[in-house]
Amino acid sequence: MAASSDILSLKILENMFMNILQSCKTMNKLKKIHTQIIKFSLSKTSSYLVTKMVNICDQHEQIDYAKSLFKEVSHPNIYLYNAIIKAYTHTHLNNSLTIYLYKQMLREQISPDNFTYPFVIRACGGLPDLRLSKQVHGHVLKYGVESNIVIENSLLDMYVKCGGVDDAHKVFDEMSQRDVICWNTVIYGYTKVGQMKKARELFEQMPEKSVVSWTAMISGYTRVRSNTDALDMFHMMQRAGVKPDWISLLSVLSVCTQLGALELGKWVHFYAERNGFLRKTSVCNALIEMYAKSGNIEQAWQVFDKMLERDVISWSTMVGGLATHGKARDAIRLFQEMQKSTVKPNEITFVGLLSACAHAGLLEDGLRYFDSMTTDYNLEPGIEHYGCLVDLLGRTGCLDQALEVIKTMPMKPDSAIWGSLLSACRTKGNLAMAVIAMEHLIELEPEDTGNYVLLSNIYADLGRWDGVSRVRKLIRGKTMSKKPGCSAIEVDNVVEEFVSGDKSKPFSEEVYSMLELLASQRRILNDFDEIVFEEM
Template identity: 60%
Template sequence: MVDVCDNSGDVKYAASLFKQVIEPNVFLFNALIRAYAHNNFYTLAVAVYKKMLRHEPAENPLLPDRFTFPFVIKSCAGLTHHSLGKQIHAHVCKLGPKSHSMTENALIDMYTKCDNLTDAYKVFEEMTDRDVISWNSLISGHVRLGQMSKARAMFDEMPNKSIVSWTLMISGYTQTGCFADALVVFRQMQMVGIEPDEISIISVLPACAQLGALELGKWIHMYCDRRGLSLKSCICNALIEMYAKSGCIEEARQLFEHLTQRDVISWSTMIGGLANHGKAKEAIQMFQDMQRAKVDPNGITFLGVLSACAHAGFWREGLMYFDSMRNDYNIRPEIEHYGCLIDLLGRSGRLNQTLDVIRKMPMKPDSKIWGSLLSSCRTHHNLEIAVTAMEHLLELEPDDTGNYVLLSNIYADLGKWDDVSMMRKLIRSKSMKKIPGCSLIEINNIVQEFVSGDDSKPFSKDIFHMLEMFAMHQNEYDDIEDGSKQLQR
C-alpha cells in the first residue's frame, strides 16, 4: 500500500499507514523513504532513515540495504547537504554492498550537485560497472561549474552516449554562451541517428536565437510540428523567442496567437520581442492584454515593457510602470530594470533626474548604467553630467576606449577642440585599441562569424572584392543622383 501511495503521490497517507505498523521491517522503511524521495520530501526521507537506524526490534536489528541507500543519498543531493551525504557514504562503506551501481551513481550525483567533483571522481574510478548514468552525472557536474572543456573531454571518452548525454552538452554550451558549439553538438547528435527530444530542443533553440540560425530554427519548428511537440507551451515559448530574436516577429506572433495556454513566459517573450523590434505601442498593448488575462507579470515582463517605453520615448508611462512593478506587484527592481529606467530618462533629456535616480539606486551602478548616461549626455550636449559619468567609468573600466571616444565627441560637438586634442593624446598614450566588432550570418546551416579587419578566412579575397564592387556601384549611383538633382535645378 505504501508503494501505491508513492505512485499516486499521496505520501501523507503512506506515512499514516506506516505509523499503524507496530514492528515495521526493512522493506517498509525502504518503501517510505523511497516515497518521500520520489516526491521531493527530502528532509522527511532522511528523518525516516535516521529513525530506521535507531529502531530496535525484539530480535535482529534493522540495517539499511542496497534498496535503502540510493534514495537516502538522492535526498542528500536534493538538499545539497554535503556533510550529511558524506556521512551516508560512510554508512555505505560500512553496511552496504561492496559494489552496487545504483548506490554508486547516487553518490556521484550527490557529490556533483554539492560541487565536490573530487569525491565524485573517486567513486567513479572505484566503480567496477560504470554505466551511462555514471558518465552523465560527472558531465553534469562539470556543466554545473561551467567547465565545458572538461565536460567535452568526458563526453568524447564515453563508450556509449544517450540522448541525456547529448542534451547535457548542448545545454551546457548554451548556458555558457558557446552557442556555435551547441549547434555543432546538436548536428553531430543528428548525424549519429539520435532524434532530438523535448529537452534537447528547448536547449538548442536559445542558441539558434542568439546566433540568428533561422534555417535550423525553422527545421526544428517543422520537426516539432511533425511530432506534435509544438503544442507544448515550453516548446512554443522557445520557438517564439527564436523567431523574435531572429527578426521574424510576425512568425513569433502567429505562434503566440495559436497558443492555447499562455503563461507568463509566453507573454513576456512576446512583449520583449515587440519592444526589440520597435513596436512599442503593440508591446504595451500586449502587456495590458496580459493584465486583462489575469496573468501576473514578473521581472522579465517589466524589462520588456520598460524597454518598449524607452525606445518610444514614453518616459511618463515608463515611470508609471516602474512604480507599478514595485507597488502593485511587489517585484524588487534589479539592476537591469534600473538600466532601462536610466535609458528611458536619458533619451528624454531628463539628465538631472537620471543622475538622481542613479545616486539613489539600492545597488552599486555598473559601467552599463554610467555608459548609458554618458551616451545620453552626448545626445543632449550636457558636458557637466558627462564629466561626472566619465569619472565613474574611469574607475570601473579605465581601459575601455569607447568611453574616451564618446567624451571626445561631446567636446567636439561643443567646439572644445583643445579638450578633443587632450582626449586623443590620452587614448594614444594608453595604447588603447578598439575591440573589433563582429557579425554573424547563417549560410547553408553553418553560422559564419565576420570580425572587423579579419582577412584570415579562405574566401576573404572574394568578400573584399565583392564589397569593392558594391562600393563602386554605390558611387556610380550617387553620381547619377547628383547629376539628376543638378538638371532639376
C-alpha cells in the same frame, strides 16, 4: 499455551487486516481500517500492518498521516523504516527528515539494506551536502550493498548533484557493469561544471549513446557558450540517425538565438511542429526569443499567437521583442492584454515594457508603469528597471530628473546607467552633466574607449575644441584595449565566426586573399572613375 494462543490470534488478525488493506484504494477507507487496527492494539506492535498503511499513504501523497502511523509503532523494523524513508523522499521537501530517520535507524542498530540506500542517497543529492554524501557512501561500503547497480547509479547522481563529479567518476570507474544511465550521469556532471573536454572523452567512449547523451553534450557546449561545438554536435546527432527530443531543441534554439542562425532555427521550428513539440510552452518560448533576436518579429508573433498555453516567459519575451523592434505601442497593447489574462507580469516583463516606453519617448506611460510595479504587483524595481527609467528621462530631455533618480536609487548605479545619461547629454548638448557622468564612468570602466570618444563628440558638437584636445590626450596617455570586432555568417546551416585579426581558421589564407582581391578591384575602379571624371 495461553501465550502461544495469543500470538496465534494476533497473527490471524494481522493476516485478516492485511487482506483488507490489499483492497484499500482511498484514504477514507484506510482511516476506517486504521481505527479497527487501533482497537486491537496492532498499530503499536505490528510493523507488518503499519508498513502497508504507510505505503498506501505514500501512494496518495499523505505524508503527515504516514508520519503519525510511523510514530505509533514501538519498535519499527527495517521494512517500516524503508517505507517511511521512501515516502519522505517522494515529497522532495523532507530530505533532512529522511536523513534524520536514517540516523535514527542506525542508532537503533537496524542494518540498512538494498532498499534503504537508493532513497537515502537521493535525499543526500537533494540537500546537497558533499560531506554527508561521502559519509553515506562510506556506510554503503560498510554494509556491503554497493554492488547493486541501482545503488551505484544513485551514488553517481548524488555526487553530481552535490558538485562532486570527480567522486562520481571514481564510482563509475569501479562499477562492474555500466548501463547508459550511468554514462549519461557522469557526462552530465562534467558538462554541469563546464569540463567539456572530460565530458567529450567519456562521450566518445560510450558503447551506446541515447538521445539523453547527445542532449547533455549539446546543452553543455551551450552552457559554456561554445556555440560552434554545440551545432557540430547537433549535426553529428542527426547524421547518427538519433531523433532530437524537445529538450535537445531547446539547447539548439539557444545557440541559434546567440548566433542569429535563422535558417537552422526555421528548421528546428518545422521539426518541432511536425513532431508535436509545439505543445510544449518552453519550446514555443525559445522559438519566440530566437525569431525576435534574429530580426523576424512577425514570425515570433505567429508562434506566440498560436500557443496553446502561455506563461509569464511567453508574454515577457514577446513584449521585450516588440520593444526591441521599435514597436512600442504594440508592446504596451500586449502588456494590457496580459493584464486581462490569468498570468501576472514579473520583473522581466517590466524591463521590456519600460524599454518600449523609453524607445518611444512615452514619458507619462513609463512613469506610470514604473510606479505600478510596486503599487499593483508588489515587485521591487531592480537596477535594470532604474536603467530603463533613466534612459526614458534622458531621451525625453528630463536630465535633471534622470540625475536625481541615479542619486536616490536604492542600489549603486552601474556603467550602463551612467552611459545612458552620457548619451542623453550628447543628444541634449548638456556638457556639465556629461562631465559628471564621465567621472563615474572613468571610475567604473576606465579602459573603455567608447566613453571617451562620446565625451569628445559632445565637446566637438559644442565647438569646444580645447575639450576635444584634452580628451584625445587622455586617450593617448592610457593603454586602452578594445575588444576586437566579431561577425558571424550562416552558410548551409553552418555558422562561421570571424574575429578581427584572427588567422587561426584553416581557410583564413583564402579569406584574406579574397579580401585583398576585392580591395585591389575597388582601387582599380576608383582610379577608373577619376580618369573618366578628368576626361569629362
